[in-house]
Amino acid sequence: MSTVFRSPGVRRHVLAAIASTGGLLFGFDTGIISGALPLIQQDWRLDTFTSSLLVAALLGGAVVGALIAGQVCDRLGRREIITATSATFALGAFGSGLAPSIDWLIASRAVVGLALGAISVSVPLHIAEIAPAKSRGALVSCNQLAITIGILLAYVTAALLGSDHEAWRHMFMAGSALAVLLGITSVALLESPRWLVWQDDEQEARRVLGELIAQPQDIDREIDRIKRGLKAETENRLGKLIRGRGRPEMITGIGLYFFQQFVGINAILYFAPSIFTKAGFDGQTAALLATVAIGVLNVLMTVLAMRLLDRVGRRPLLSIGFSGMALSLLAAGLTFMVFGEASGAQRWLVLLALLTFIACFAVSIGPIGWLMISEIYPTTLRGRAMSIPSAAHWLFNAVVSFSFLPLLLHLGDGPTFGLFALFGMAGWFFCRFLVPETKGLALEEIQEQQAARAAARPPT
Numbered sequence: 001m002s003t004v005f006r007s008p009g010v011r012r013h014v015l016a017a018i019a020s021t022g023g024l025l026f027g028f029d030t031g032i033i034s035g036a037l038p039l040i041q042q043d044w045r046l047d048t049f050t051s052s053l054l055v056a057a058l059l060g061g062a063v064v065g066a067l068i069a070g071q072v073c074d075r076l077g078r079r080e081i082i083t084a085t086s087a088t089f090a091l092g093a094f095g096s097g098l099a100p101s102i103d104w105l106i107a108s109r110a111v112v113g114l115a116l117g118a119i120s121v122s123v124p125l126h127i128a129e130i131a132p133a134k135s136r137g138a139l140v141s142c143n144q145l146a147i148t149i150g151i152l153l154a155y156v157t158a159a160l161l162g163s164d165h166e167a168w169r170h171m172f173m174a175g176s177a178l179a180v181l182l183g184i185t186s187v188a189l190l191e192s193p194r195w196l197v198w199q200d201d202e203q204e205a206r207r208v209l210g211e212l213i214a215q216p217q218d219i220d221r222e223i224d225r226i227k228r229g230l231k232a233e234t235e236n237r238l239g240k241l242i243r244g245r246g247r248p249e250m251i252t253g254i255g256l257y258f259f260q261q262f263v264g265i266n267a268i269l270y271f272a273p274s275i276f277t278k279a280g281f282d283g284q285t286a287a288l289l290a291t292v293a294i295g296v297l298n299v300l301m302t303v304l305a306m307r308l309l310d311r312v313g314r315r316p317l318l319s320i321g322f323s324g325m326a327l328s329l330l331a332a333g334l335t336f337m338v339f340g341e342a343s344g345a346q347r348w349l350v351l352l353a354l355l356t357f358i359a360c361f362a363v364s365i366g367p368i369g370w371l372m373i374s375e376i377y378p379t380t381l382r383g384r385a386m387s388i389p390s391a392a393h394w395l396f397n398a399v400v401s402f403s404f405l406p407l408l409l410h411l412g413d414g415p416t417f418g419l420f421a422l423f424g425m426a427g428w429f430f431c432r433f434l435v436p437e438t439k440g441l442a443l444e445e446i447q448e449q450q451a452a453r454a455a456a457r458p459p460t
């Protein structure tokens with residue numbers, strides 16, 4: 001047993017799993033709000049504006065958290081921030097559970113948001129920098145797997161805690177227990193060897209690599225590669241990188257999240273029970289389907305994605321995923337339009353369409369969004385550069401979540417799904433023309449390819 005844990009390959013997986021507890025917090029909080037919000041609304045008689053403020057506080061906090069985390073990761077390292085983030089999350093979640101007033105609750109949710117934003121940058125970044133090129137896709141996607149498990153765990157927790165008076169307090173507090181778990185296990189994490197070499201601490205980088213790589217000659221090779229990569233990074237000011245040769249990668253990062261969110265994933269996850277009810281299922285079956293079928297499928301298809309990412313590559317999965325999402329959203333939209341009102345055929349067609357949508361999301365842009373932003377930026381700017389698409393992700397999430405119900409009201413179910421289908425199609429074109437393949441390449445080799453592409457571009 002102990003020899004197994006001494007194996008560098010196993011150690012990388014264990015470290016990726018520990019860091020991914022951050023994803024568990026991310027997913028848990030995404031899922032728990034749909035169980036907690038109706039209860040808070042009931043307990044405190046919240047109006048629509050205050051309920052929206054409660055949701056917006058978290059998303060706003062996450063935008064700020066992502067931007068701060070990028071700076072911290074570049075200046076102070078990729079490891080300590082994960083421990084600090086778990087403490088922030090625990091504090092915010094505990095504060096939410098104890099909240100004596102709505103102002104307090106809104107402030108606590110903003111603190112949780114800060115932590116989630118920071119997690120969304122630091123966890124994929126940390127894992128990408130300790131992963132070998134050949135299994136980076138699977139290792140970084142442990143984070144997405146944890147997000148999907150967190151969502152499922154939240155559904156189950158909410159169902160178990162029921163709808164008793166103040167059950168929402170326990171729902172939030174359950175999140176702080178997960179954060180304590182991350183805090184405790186995160187002390188085992190190793191600092192990124194890339195960040196250490198950048199900070200001129202080659203000795204410590206060699207020690208860390210010694211834990212991650214079996215052969216001493218491979219450690220020398222890795223150090224050389226990192227040094228060569230750092231030498232080639234001539235720009236370490238974010239503004240200049242974005243205005244100059246790094247602009248396409250910034251467009252790629254932000255665009256991936258734009259399409260990840262605008263296909264409506266969170267609208268569907270948050271409102272699945274009411275969508276199924278509208279399609280003709282009774283309330284209880286609809287809730288069960290939303291939790292079990294959607295939640296479990298999301299987890300299982302993410303496992304499949306982890307097996308495929310390093311074999312077939314990122315681009316083929318994005319292509320299959322976006323085509324499938326566009327077609328299934330179109331099918332859901334057409335079903336609502338053709339049938340008009342709840343019927344036997346409609347409910348099965350909508351169920352099939354939404355399950356196909358979730359499967360296609362989970363095998364493609366779900367994990368690939370987080371994976372790719374950890375791959376396409378240079379080491380000396382990785383944290384700060386990643387923080388921009390991550391912050392945009394939270395902003396897009398807010399826009400879609402807040403506009404879904406008004407869209408249903410003004411456009412109707414069919415056209416709303418039709419609109420999401422259009423974003424799915426546009427996402428397919430975006431990935432086809434603006435997303436590079438990164439399978440099997442070391443982070444430094446990805447930079448070399450990007451530099452070569454930039455050199456080949458006509459000057460602007």
Ligand code: BGC
Pocket residue numbers: 030144147148151260265266269298365366367369370393397
């Ligand atoms: C997205 C989240 C989404 C989750 C669903 C993540 O990649 O960033 O917004 O809720 O996937 O599995």
